[in-house]
């Protein structure tokens with residue numbers, strides 16, 4: 257018989273067995289978390305067109321805001337379920353620093369596989385068509401702000417995570433042709449209210465490890 261067990265009795269043995277199980281489970285989940293933790297989707301504005309600001313049309317009646325956003329899943333092992341994506345367009349008044357809501361639009365919810373990219377075309381009707389025309393600056397260009405707001409769940413093998421908030425935005429400059437002034441896509445950056453992906457899980461694991469060493 258194991259002398260250690262002889263001295264301490266069955267209760268101690270069971271307890272240490274239980275503890276090493278907790279410890280192993282903790283390490284395993286830490287490892288799984290490190291290898292499977294998902295990254296949030298990358299969003300960019302690839303196309304933006306306002307016919308009313310297109311001088312070549314000689315007509316200012318079509319004040320729709322037309323856009324295409326690219327949503328990319330950077331993860332190799334996780335799919336992404338997007339809820340409906342709320343698109344909001346603002347007029348950034350550079351002289352007063354204020355921005356007023358011009359229009360809302362929605363991109364329908366969808367699923368995106370590993371490493372996939374989605375191009376989402378959309379059109380937004382302004383609440384007041386005059387605000388679009390007033391957005392033009394003295395130098396002939398106009399600056400709009402576009403915000404995306406949604407929630408995503410990650411699909412990790414067979415289960416779905418809880419919902420994580422995504423809120424990103426970027427300014428887009430429109431030239432005298434009514435289109436995006438710069439050829440390159442505009443990266444949309446995180447706004448303050450996005451929830452962080454990486455808070456809850458490691459805290460549990462750390463607690464587990466701490467408890468283990470404390471009892472030992």
Ligand SMILES: *[C@@H]1O[C@H](CO)[C@@H](O)[C@H](O)[C@H]1NC(C)=O
Pocket residue numbers: 316317318319385386
């Ligand atoms: C602006 O909208 C109003 C009401 O929706 C419409 O009657 C008017 O023709 C529009 N004007 C332009 C320039 O599109």
Ligand SMILES: *[C@@H]1O[C@H](CO)[C@@H](O)[C@H](O)[C@H]1NC(C)=O
Pocket residue numbers: 307318320322
């Ligand atoms: C306004 O312009 C957009 C983009 O070119 C086009 O899809 C839409 O049909 C136009 N709307 C009207 C009422 O002409």
Ligand SMILES: *[C@@H]1O[C@H](CO)[C@@H](O)[C@H](O)[C@H]1NC(C)=O
Pocket residue numbers: 351352353
């Ligand atoms: C606009 O905002 C920027 C940065 O927040 C600030 O530096 C600047 O002074 C503001 N301008 C006005 C006119 O409020």
Ligand SMILES: *[C@@H]1O[C@H](CO)[C@@H](O)[C@H](O)[C@H]1NC(C)=O
Pocket residue numbers: 342343344359360405
């Ligand atoms: C526009 O969208 C924003 C964000 O989804 C929402 O908070 C706001 O109530 C909407 N406004 C209108 C007039 O629909």
Ligand SMILES: *[C@@H]1O[C@H](CO)[C@@H](O)[C@H](O)[C@H]1NC(C)=O
Pocket residue numbers: 347348349350351352390391392393
């Ligand atoms: C910005 O605000 C100023 C002061 O209220 C106003 O005169 C100007 O027309 C605004 N510019 C735009 C682009 O809305």
Ligand SMILES: *[C@@H]1O[C@H](CO)[C@@H](O)[C@H](O)[C@H]1NC(C)=O
Pocket residue numbers: 350393395396397399429
């Ligand atoms: C026009 O003015 C805005 C605001 O000052 C600036 O951001 C933009 O780069 C200018 N556009 C051009 C083509 O000069």
Ligand SMILES: *[C@@H]1O[C@H](CO)[C@@H](O)[C@H](O)[C@H]1NC(C)=O
Pocket residue numbers: 431432433
């Ligand atoms: C509008 O488009 C034409 C032809 O594509 C180009 O030559 C011109 O420079 C553009 N205008 C502006 C303000 O970018």
